[in-house]
Amino acid sequence: MVNAPPVDINQIKKIINDYKDSQWPVMPMVEHIQDEIGYIPPQTIPMIAKAVGLFPSQVQSIVTFHDQLYTEPRGKNVVRVCRGTACHVRGGKAILKSIKGRLGLEDGQTSEDFEYTLETVSCMGMCAVAPNMTVGKNIYGNMNLSKVDKVFKKSEG
Numbered sequence: 001m002v003n004a005p006p007v008d009i010n011q012i013k014k015i016i017n018d019y020k021d022s023q024w025p026v027m028p029m030v031e032h033i034q035d036e037i038g039y040i041p042p043q044t045i046p047m048i049a050k051a052v053g054l055f056p057s058q059v060q061s062i063v064t065f066h067d068q069l070y071t072e073p074r075g076k077n078v079v080r081v082c083r084g085t086a087c088h089v090r091g092g093k094a095i096l097k098s099i100k101g102r103l104g105l106e107d108g109q110t111s112e113d114f115e116y117t118l119e120t121v122s123c124m125g126m127c128a129v130a131p132n133m134t135v136g137k138n139i140y141g142n143m144n145l146s147k148v149d150k151v152f153k154k155s156e157g
């Protein structure tokens with residue numbers, strides 16, 4: 001098993017310092033840390049708490065309350081596949097199966113090399129071009145199995 005990528009504590013200290021004097025500093029801090037690192041490393045919780053005058057348990061509560069904040073390392077490429085009804089009836093199930101097989105991952109898992117995390121979502125809000133998936137910030141609509149091949153050849157190449 002490959003270890004999670006190392007965390008640059010100085011980078012985190014700088015982010016904390018940039019926000020610590022703002023009126024509501026915790027959310028912008030943790031969002032920025034996640035943008036840079038990909039998740040909120042556990043060792044950052046006491047650092048944030050100390051900077052803003054909260055208990056670590058209070059910061060932890062904020063982080064765990066929000067579904068969009070992650071406390072575990074994630075892959076460089078987060079692959080999201082829609083499992084909503086519109087996508088399902090237009091072939092989404094086969095697309096998800098193909099991606100699971102290709103990446104060797106189940107929903108919610110991250111590859112050992114931290115290259116990919118696979119997630120499913122209940123709707124991406126673009127049912128008109130179902131079935132849909134995203135890889136990082138790239139959005140792919142009207143998906144089919146041959147397009148899945150192209151998407152992953154591109155991201156691997």
Ligand code: FES
Binds near residue numbers: 082083084086124
């Ligand atoms: S059901 Fe997939 S985008 Fe809405």
